[in-house]
Amino acid sequence: MSVTVLVGTQWGDEGKGKVVDILSENYKIVVRYQGGANAGHTIKIGEQEFILHLIPSGILREDVNCVIGNGVVLDPEALIEELQFLRSQNIDVEGRLFISHNTHLIMPYHKLLDSIKEEGKNKIGTTGRGIGPCYNDKYARRGIRIVDLLNKDELVKKIKLNLEEKNAILKNVYHRSELNAEEIIEEYLKFDKLIDPFVKDTALFLNRAADEGKNILFEGAQGTFLDVDFGTYPYVTSSNPTAGGASTGSGLPPTKIDSVFGIVKAYTTRVGNGPFPTELNDETGEKLRKEGAEFGATTGRPRRCGWFDAFLVSYSRLVNGITEAALTKLDVLSGFDEIKVCIGYELNGKRLTSFPSDITRLEKVVPIYETLQGWKADISGAKDFDELPANAKNYIEFLEKHTGIFFSIISVGAKRKQTIDRRK
Numbered sequence: 001m002s003v004t005v006l007v008g009t010q011w012g013d014e015g016k017g018k019v020v021d022i023l024s025e026n027y028k029i030v031v032r033y034q035g036g037a038n039a040g041h042t043i044k045i046g047e048q049e050f051i052l053h054l055i056p057s058g059i060l061r062e063d064v065n066c067v068i069g070n071g072v073v074l075d076p077e078a079l080i081e082e083l084q085f086l087r088s089q090n091i092d093v094e095g096r097l098f099i100s101h102n103t104h105l106i107m108p109y110h111k112l113l114d115s116i117k118e119e120g121k122n123k124i125g126t127t128g129r130g131i132g133p134c135y136n137d138k139y140a141r142r143g144i145r146i147v148d149l150l151n152k153d154e155l156v157k158k159i160k161l162n163l164e165e166k167n168a169i170l171k172n173v174y175h176r177s178e179l180n181a182e183e184i185i186e187e188y189l190k191f192d193k194l195i196d197p198f199v200k201d202t203a204l205f206l207n208r209a210a211d212e213g214k215n216i217l218f219e220g221a222q223g224t225f226l227d228v229d230f231g232t233y234p235y236v237t238s239s240n241p242t243a244g245g246a247s248t249g250s251g252l253p254p255t256k257i258d259s260v261f262g263i264v265k266a267y268t269t270r271v272g273n274g275p276f277p278t279e280l281n282d283e284t285g286e287k288l289r290k291e292g293a294e295f296g297a298t299t300g301r302p303r304r305c306g307w308f309d310a311f312l313v314s315y316s317r318l319v320n321g322i323t324e325a326a327l328t329k330l331d332v333l334s335g336f337d338e339i340k341v342c343i344g345y346e347l348n349g350k351r352l353t354s355f356p357s358d359i360t361r362l363e364k365v366v367p368i369y370e371t372l373q374g375w376k377a378d379i380s381g382a383k384d385f386d387e388l389p390a391n392a393k394n395y396i397e398f399l400e401k402h403t404g405i406f407f408s409i410i411s412v413g414a415k416r417k418q419t420i421d422r423r424k
Contacts, residue, residue: 002027002215005246006261008223009316011232011270012241013296013303014263015328015411017041017050020057020219022326022409022419023261027217029209030058031202033249034071034239035221036106037078038129044414050089055082055097056219062092067202070102071239071249073134074146075111076191099195100202100251101147104138105188106130107159109166109179116174135238137162146199149192159185203251210256218246218257224316225270232359235274243320262325262405264313266333266395269294269303275362278306278342292332307369309342310402315355317405326409327396331418336374339395342367343402372398380413385420 006023008014021043024030037053043060044050050060054074058064068074086093110130118128137143142162148155160181167178210216222241225231230242239245243260247253267288270276279285285305288294294303316322333339345352345365356362375389382388388396400406410420 002259003210003218003252003257004216004259004261005218005220005243005257005320006263007220007243007316007320007322008241009262009264009313009320009322009325010223010268010309011225011276012221012223013269013271013294014223014265015042015326016219016221016263017043017052017057018411018414018416018419019261019263019326019328019409020217021045021060021416022421023217024058024061024064027058027064027215029065029067029206029214029216030056031067031069031206031216031218031246031250031252032056032072033069033218033220034241034245035237036073036129036131036134037075038131038221038237041219041221042414043416045416048089053082054079055086055093058217058219059086059091059093059097062096064096066097067206067250068097068099068103069202069250070100071245072100072103073106073131073138073239074099074103075106075129076188076195078129080191080194094197097198098200098202098205099146099198101145101199102203103146104134104143105146105148106134107144107162108184108187109163109170110134110137112176112179113166113169116176132238144188146195149188152189155188156181156185159188206250206252207256210252216252218250220245224320225312230319232274232362235272235359243322259323260321262313262317262320262322263328264325264399264403264405264407265328266308266330266399267292268306268309268312271296271301271303275359276304276306277312277345277362277365277367278309278340279304280306284336287336288332291335292329307340307342307367308399309367310399311342311344311352312355313399313403313405317403322405324408325405326411327399327407328411330392330396330410331378331380331412333395334375334377334379334392339372339374340369341372341395341398341402343370344368370398380418382412382420385410385422388420 110133288305375391
């Protein structure tokens, strides 16, 4: 049996979708354990591109079962759209997709309040998908879960109670129109009928599968530095994308997890606001964005781009317990004469020994760079590590040295086959 947690090591958008698709060949179950439809995982098979937001990327392999765990916040509209898309591509989801009955539901008022708050002065840079407000209700113990759909009387009571508060905020604070309780109730009762075949006690399902020796892969959304505890707070998501979130977001205990697999982009990007020490607001940053097609799969927003930050990724290795990783988008760096790598930070003339936990310090750090020679060759067809140019191999080995992570998979293009596998 092998139970592996896959995590993004930076600010998300590291290419997790492709890597999950590759790894899932050796797993029977793929589990999404946190986040919501604010994440987008892109997989390219041949000339066909799939963008998934809620359903684990393993669904593209017909012998893999997929689970949406209790740690996810589920948007009914987004899920239905995704199911329809997969069916239109002749991908069978019936009997293969299971959704935890404890999963919290994103309600219309969550999305509305999220969007309104992003119009204000204190912007976080969220997608406006209602993720944060839904998690707020979850931890305030007033959330609505899938299991609540089973009891119409209780559902009606909970929705009306929530709307009393939310409508008061909409009317008196934001001067917006109130939402209609009956319309929301009708909408979610219809949704209940659509997803009923998928709902399951997934914690029981996963524990039984682990006990039977089945291989399980956990697919995190976003990345380590968007983690609500270990990220660049408050410019973070509202859940735990780090490896520890896999247990609380699924019900499979940490004693049954064998390893943590990291996803590391060959340079650094982030979406939304917040500190970014190696960001490049120049022609080089624009070149990385253009060559890497760095636009959000969910929102289409241009991503902020910068040089690789080994100090940041080494901290990610520490808090996740990463044992090995995939290095993605190495091909994007082809054509650069020189490539810089941040190996540490200085603050007020002193070199830091640990990653800053507060953004006021992180915003003031000065990256310590080392410069490596680039390569001009097209590496997108490379199948073996030894086929890479010498400078590309030097770059990989330099990153391994300064992050403490071995890159067992190297992605040299968006397609499934454009991969160097060093696990063999």
